[in-house]
Amino acid sequence: MTARTESAVRLVILLAIGTMAGAAAFTHVHDLSVAHGQPHWIGWANAVAVELMAIYLGLELRARRRAGRPVGLVASLLVAFALLSLAAQVAGAEPSVWGWIVAAVPSLAFLALVKVVLSNAPVTPPAVKPQQPTLHRTEEPASATAPEPVRLTEPAAPAVPVPPAVVSAPAAVLPPRGVVQPNRPHVVGIIR
Template identity: 70%
Template sequence: MIRQRAENAVKVLILLAIGGMAGAAAFTHVHDLTVAHGQPNWIGWANAVAVELMAIYLGLEIRSRRRAGRPVGFVGVLLVAFSLLSLAAQVAEAEPTVWGWIVAAVPSLAFLALVKVVLSSAPAAPAVATDEGLEAVDEPNPEPVTVDPEPVREPVIYAPVAPPARPAASAVLPPLGVVHPTRPGVVGVIR
């Protein structure tokens, strides 16, 4: 229990260190590229925040949509687009050599890999209250839930019912050639 907590604390510290440094490098490259192409300093930072935080947000959105069973296609395309923007800024600020491009791409790729690992991690095991506090429970083979089937209902048999008798046409229609009292202009009924 204590070892697990210590391990989790170390993971969080590593996560924060890598995320902070990679994020700072990626933010700086996007900012510098924006300013180098004629934009004011504050717009450089605004672009850096928009590009880098959008990738994190879209990763979170994909995770929540998957849990809800909703489609993730469009959000996934946006994540790839913003990731490519970040990566392009890294490479554009690099020395124009293969190694310069690779080294410049490392912060962006590390940041995106970190986001992917964090967002794809499995949820924690449920906690159970004990005398010493909460303890995680690992249930590798949970008991299957059985559901009693609905009781069998006896079929209901309906007796055929004859359709109601229809009156003969002569009982409903007036005789031929007789003027109907409510319609003086109509003579008889066409049969």
């Protein structure tokens, strides 16, 4: 079987299960609403709200995860609407364990189908790391004028006498800014 044929078969199965499970879940929510005093059109509105809200929340959950946004509220709402759908299925069932299980099948199938479809994210290639700059030692062209040498001057006598135990060391001599010494590689970003 080719990949295209397999995709077509999967789509037909998906549509068949989705249609039947969705119709059963919608009908159970509608019938429960009507049995408890709601008009028929409100029964259908309740069915649409409960079942489509679960699908929408699944989509929203997926979008938030992709964007790195918090999903706590959306996940809680999804569980709540799934439980409402399950409760509607079980409420009209024969009061036995098998009655409840069989009545819950359409809602569970519908929710499982939504979960499978929504978790089928396209495969994305791994992110390409930006290339790190390589340090190359380049020869700077000789400038037309040589930098002036730094002249050391004798430090002025301190206003406060220094105790004899403390010996002052000469200050480090750095080249002027922008001058690259030929025996040292040029490194960008060093703060002096």
